[in-house]
Amino acid sequence: MAPDDRRQDAALLMELLEEAKAGRGRIAMVTGAVATGKSELLHDFAEQALRHGALPLSATGSLAERDLPLGVLSQLVRNTPADEHRAATLDLLREGARAHLSRAPGAESFAHVDAQIVDALCTVLLKLSERRPLAIVVDDVQHADRASQLCLSYLARRVRYARVMLVLSGPDHHAHPHPLLRTEVERQPHCRPVRLAHLAEEGVAERVRQREGAQAADRFAARCHELSGGNRLLADAALEDLRATGEPGEKYADAVLACLQRADPDLLPVARALAVMGEPGAAGRLLGRGEAATARAVQALAGAGLLAGGRFRHEAAASAVLAGLDTSELIDLHRRAAELTYQEGAPAAVVAGHLLRATHAGDPWALSVLEEAAKQALRDDGVESAIEYLKLAWQACDDERRRARITTTLVRARWRIDPGTQTGQLAELTEALHQGHLGGGDAIVLARALLWHGHVADAKDVLGCLGDGGELDREAVAELDATRAWLRSSWPAFLPHLPEPPAEQAGGAARSLGADRRLVSADALASTLSEGPQEELVTVAERILRGSRLDEMSMDAVECALLTLIYSDRADRAAPWCDVFVSEAADRHAPSRQARLSAIRAEISLRRGDLAAAARDAQRALELVSPESWGVAVGAPLGILLMAGAGMGRHLDYLRQAAQPVPEAMLETRFAAQYLYGKGRFALMSGQPRQALRDLRLCGELTCAWGLDVPEFVPWRLDAAEALIRLGEVDEARGLIETQLAGCGKRSKRVHGMALRLLAAASEVRHRVMLLRRAADLLRAGGDRYEHARALFDLTEAYHAIGEHRRAGMLSGRAGALAQECHAGGLIRDPARARRNGQVNGQVNGQVNGRLNGHAGGQSPEAALSEAEQRVAALAADGYSNREISGKLFITVSTVEQHLTRIYRKLNVSRRRDLPAGLAGRSL
Structure with missing residues (x-):
């Protein structure tokens, strides 16, 4: 309805009233769906009729x-003036009521309303109109009693030449296929139909604008029309909810119920069935109604603005319709819906949804439907739904073997959200295993879950039962192989407790693609940790990552492949893969996987020298899944968090994590090495070298005992050596450093550079500069900006120690900038270094940064230089003398001097110390 249509309807009624006042009686039949404004229009008309000299008589x-x-009719008569006719009229009403009540059971009302009484009542009204025009207004005439409807139809036939305006309102014709008055009234030549419609979108916008202003109309009008279809009651309620919460809520739900209460009672069962089934055809079949009857009801509901395309406009509407049902009625409705949808071959998720709402799975077919629905939900990342399906199946199942299978699936589903919620199910599965109800593959999954939570004795018991159980099926053998590979890298001390498959099955079982990837990936990680990085294993890891999607069985494969890259010094190549899988885990609503991947992302950031990112991701890993739910694996994110916190100089902020208790069983796992290494680094940076040494030596003992002592994993010897240097045990420290250098050779630039930095600290002053230059060069190439910054700070101090203050000054700015980039507050705020270098560094940094920031046009310094000049300028900025530059570049000293003259002129500087800081580091 356009905004001005209501004014046109009101004007039409007033025109008819004027005709009636002139003695040409008129009838208006006002129709429309619920909340199209019929009552409002009739009320306004009665008010206008009174002001225009007519006597309004209203009834509802x-x-x-x-x-x-x-x-x-009694409502109408009681509104007439109190005169001599009124008492007689009331007597007629009482007599008519008595006649109605005396009718025989089952007889029609009309047969027991005396025609003379009807005539007398109508005559009273007609006589009254002779003295004053009447405006008789009856709203919701479809709900009038039958006797009153008979009187009104009688009156309608007699007002044509009376001063009477009769206005009746009722619903659309299609909602009432057999109305009592419509045929009789609408066929009268003096009757005019007035059809009301819902508001069009511009009408809703105008209504919102009038109530709340133009800004609210711009924000909410379109959504209000979408939720209401122009129904005024729904639109007003939607507006209130949208302004309060941004979504349809309580007000909208109440308005939906109000619309249904004012509509035909026969529509409510159809609305409820539609709320349960979702589409009209199924709703009709649920009620056992014919298609025609259902279609009429659906059309009426759509006309009321409740439906669009045969469905409720919002879930809040469907929920409101069902909220009025008793629990038993709602359960019965969903139970019948489950049977119907199952018989009609609906998808498992649809049938299972009704079973859930009916809290019933007692039918023979129900368990299979729930299991299939859970399987599909897990595949489509509907973990919460899958858990609910499995819980209902578990409650209804009385077959012990099948119940154990359901419990295993339930454990796996819950693991995606939080591994810490499995305690009850693990005990149940252990009991099922002892009773012979748990299969081999499921038993291995149970053992791994028990190990995760540190229940070592229970895991041994489970595997002992498995070893005594005879032949294993193909799935169990594949699971056993993958678990053995996983134990090699994660829990090597537990390997002897894993049963061996029968000789004829060992190594010969056919495996699925997913199981094969898990095995290959776990083997790659185990080999990397025991033998060191190998290019072919890097290739294997990347191939696995390219072919993996983060489903239920691939998480272990993805995790092992990422760690293989990290421990092969390929953190830069692991980073983009990890980011992809972190995003996928978030999309798939799998907090447990997000947490494990966030811990890996934290380790990548740590090895690339981004301390803030490492701390953020490690903290997120511990928030997504609580430390208790992390089980023995908590050592990985906790160790990374402590290392990052120490590097940032935020020891006080992470004291709670440093003192946090960890499972005792963790000391038998790879995660203990990560935790002890992080805890040792934290103690070392906190000024507690003896405590650090204890943790680092224990870390070394464990990794050596497990055969996982590769420096690319945890170079514990280097941090132990640093602790020894701080304790004055330089000779012992040098021995650890040399052992580490011999162990890693030159395959890891990162570890090699870290070792050379510490070797410099354990060497004579005159040798330190050379060692630290090499260390800085390696660490820059290795991609660890934090360790690179540490080397540059040490190199700065080494230059000071030999009196090369100018070179020290040149490097200090670069070291500070790199430390800031890494968020390495622990390096920047080192009090000893500040005392040694503060004054010189401050002067030099101010001059160098001033030159760089003030460079003409914002252009980078090297852009103005030739390639040869850039090489000379970089070495000069790093503090090399002309002769040293000559030797490095194989040119004469005179050529160096000529290059420098041109460099100074192009960069508008007069001396070496004024060269821009951006050139420093290019020579390393």
Whole structure:
């Protein structure tokens, strides 16, 4: 309805009233769906009629009073003036009511309303109109009692030449296929139909604008129309909810119920069935109604603005319709819906949804449906739904073997969200295993879950039962192979407790693609940790990552492949893969996987020298899944968090994590090495070298005992050596450093550079500069900016120690900038270094940064130089003398001097110390 249509309707009624006042009686039949404004229009008309000299007589039909004889007519008569006719009229009403009540059971009302009484009542009204024009207004006439409807139809035939305006309102014709008055009234030549419609979108916008202003109309009008279809009641309620919360809520739900209460009672069952089934055809079949009857009801509901395309406009509407049902009624409705959808071959998720709402799975077919629905939900990342399906199946299942299988699936589903919620199910599965109800593959999954939580004795017991169980099926053998590979890298001390498959099955079982990837990936990680990086293993890891999607069985494969890259010094190549899988885990609503991948992302950031990112991701890993739920694996994110916190100089912020208790069983796992290394680094940076040494030596003992002593994993010897240097045990420290250098050779630039930095600290002053230059060069190439910054700070101090203050000054700015980039507050705020270098560094940094920031046009310094000049300028900025530059570049000293003259002129500087800081580091 356009905004001005209502004014046109009101004007039409007033025109008819004027004709009636002139003695040409008129009838208006006002129709429309629920909340199209019929009552409002009739009320306004009655007010206008009074102001224009007519006597308004108003009545409203009510479903609750439908059996009250002559109730509506009584409302009209009681509004007439108190004169000599009124007492007689009331007597007629009472007589008519008595006649109605005396009718025989089952007889029609009309047969027991005396025609003379009807005539007398109508005559009273007609005589009254001779003295003053009447405006007789009856709202919701479809709910009027039958006797009153008979009187109104009688009156309609007699007002054509009377001063009477009769206005009746009712619903659309299609909602009431057999109306009592419509045929009789609408066929009268003096009757005019007035059809009301819902508001169009511009009408809703105008309504919102009038109530809340133009800004609210711009924000909410389109959404209000979408939720209401122009129904005024729904639109107003939607507006209130949208302004309060941004979504349809309580007000909207109440308005939906109000619309249904004012509509035909026969529509409510259809609305409820539609809320349960979702589409009209199924709703009709659920109620056992014919297609025609259902279609009429759906059309009426759509006309009321409740439906769009045969469905409720919002879930809040469907929920409101069902909220009025008793629990038993709602359960019965969903139970019948489950049977119907199953018989009609609906998808498992649809049938299972009804079973859930009915809290019933007692039918023979129900368990299979719930298991299939859970399987599909897990595949489509609906973990919460899968858990609910499995819980209901578990409650309904009385077959012990099948129940154990359901419990295993439930454990796996819950593991995706939080591994710490499995305690009860693990105990149940252990009992099922002892009773012979748990298969081999599921038993191995159970053992791994027990190990995760540190229940070592229980895991041994489970595997002992498995070893005594005879032949294993193909799935169990594949699971056993993958678990053995996983134990090699994660829990090597537990390997002897894993049963061996029968000789004829060992190594010969056919495996699925997923199981094969898990095995290959775990083997790659185990080999990397025991033998060191190998290019072919890097290739294997990347191939696995390229072919993996983060489903239920691939998480272990993805995790092992990423760690293989990290421990092969390929953190830069692991980073983009990890980011992809972190995003996928978030999309798939799998907090447990997000946490494990966040811990890996934290380790990548740590090895690339981004301390803030490492701390953030490690903290996120511990928030997504609580430390208790991390089980023995908590050592990985906790160790990374402590290392990052120490590097940032935020020891006080992470004291709680440093003192956090960890499972005792963790000391038998790879995660203990990561935790002890992080804890040792934290103690070392906190000024507790003896405590650090204890943790680092224990870390070394464990990794050596397990055969995982590769420096690319945890170079514990280097941090132990640093602790010894701080304790004055330089000779012992040098021995550890040399052992580490011999162990890693030159395959790891990162570890090699770290070792050379510490070797410099354990060497004579005159040798330190050379060692630290090499260390800085290696660490820059290795991609660890934090360790690179440490080397540059040490190199700065080494230059000071030999009196090369100018070179020290040149490097200090670069070291500070790199430390800031890494968020390495622990390096920047080192008090001893500040005392040694503060004054010189401050002067030099101010001059160098001033030159760089003030460079003409914002252009980078090297852009103005030739390639040869850039090489000379970089070495000069790093503090090399002309002769040293000559030797490094194989040119004469004179050529160096000529290059420098041109460099100074192009960069507008007069001396070496004024060269821009951006050139420093290019020579390393």
